[in-house]
Amino acid sequence: MTNGIAGEAQVEVTHWPYPRLVAHRCGGKLAPENTLAGFDACVQHGYRMVEFDAKLSADNQVFLLHDDTLDRTTNGCGAAAQHTWAQLAALDAGSWFDRRFAGVCLPTIADAATRCERDALAANIEIKPCPGRDALTGELVAAAALSLWRRSQMPLLSSFSYDALAAARKVAPTLPRGMLFDAVPRDWRRIVHELECVSLHVDHRHLTDALVAEIRAAGLRVLAYTVNDPVRARELVQWGVDMICTDRLDLITEAL
Numbered sequence: 070m071t072n073g074i075a076g077e078a079q080v081e082v083t084h085w086p087y088p089r090l091v092a093h094r095c096g097g098k099l100a101p102e103n104t105l106a107g108f109d110a111c112v113q114h115g116y117r118m119v120e121f122d123a124k125l126s127a128d129n130q131v132f133l134l135h136d137d138t139l140d141r142t143t144n145g146c147g148a149a150a151q152h153t154w155a156q157l158a159a160l161d162a163g164s165w166f167d168r169r170f171a172g173v174c175l176p177t178i179a180d181a182a183t184r185c186e187r188d189a190l191a192a193n194i195e196i197k198p199c200p201g202r203d204a205l206t207g208e209l210v211a212a213a214a215l216s217l218w219r220r221s222q223m224p225l226l227s228s229f230s231y232d233a234l235a236a237a238r239k240v241a242p243t244l245p246r247g248m249l250f251d252a253v254p255r256d257w258r259r260i261v262h263e264l265e266c267v268s269l270h271v272d273h274r275h276l277t278d279a280l281v282a283e284i285r286a287a288g289l290r291v292l293a294y295t296v297n298d299p300v301r302a303r304e305l306v307q308w309g310v311d312m313i314c315t316d317r318l319d320l321i322t323e324a325l
């Protein structure tokens with residue numbers, strides 16, 4: 070199957086190597102987000118794919134963190150992009166979640182790749198640039214992904230940032246790309262065509278049966294985030310959603 074958008078480059082999507090369930094921010098709500106402790110939770114619950122957020126330190130190390138600032142999920146404070154990797158590596162990224170996770174560090178993308186390889190986990194790398202760093206982050210994340218992952222198990226790149234995905238495409242055109250939206254805009258076809266995306270990643274609250282059918286009829290896969298209710302997850306799967314990204318690894322299981 071290819072994307073059937075008239076007059077557009079055809080994107081091959083027959084081979085879809087990713088599982089149905091994706092652990093949001095590594096371990097969802099069961100471990101400090103975007104840490105290797107989250108990978109442990111993912112494996113313990115039988116998940117075979119992680120989603121994590123990747124951004125740049127001041128000295129351009131690619132590492133895992135969701136927010137632009139350090140305050141919520143580490144014992145540091147201020148803008149992440151103002152800190153060197155040496156400063157970031159010294160932070161505690163686990164205590165905010167639970168004392169049991171004291172001393173858990175921020176991982177680099179290389180740490181994440183090693184864990185994916187060791188535990189046979191697929192990856193959805195969300196490129197999450199700090200303000201003003203969109204293109205450089207897209208470029209460096211894609212270059213890192215290309216060099217760190219095996220060709221047989223390539224990660225799916227995604228981003229809310231058009232510029233980040235455009236830069237990723239330039240550096241690593243062979244890596245699959247997914248466009249992230251809160252709600253799907255009217256011009257989604259133009260965007261996915263320009264970026265040669267294979268998937269749309271959408272806040273599940275903005276998905277309808279008809280919209281899922283429309284996206285899939287265009288030859289694209291659909292990832293719904295962040296789905297924490299098993300009944301809703303089942304409904305989305307019945308509509309044809311390909312991937313469910315969840316915090317509740319304990320509730321959303323293959324049995325859905």
Ligand code: G3P
Pocket residue numbers: 093094120122135195227249270294314
């Ligand atoms: O990629 C899906 C989801 O991670 C997007 O939202 O804010 O949790 O990164 P966020």
Ligand code: MG
Pocket residue numbers: 094120121122195
């Ligand atoms: Mg994310």
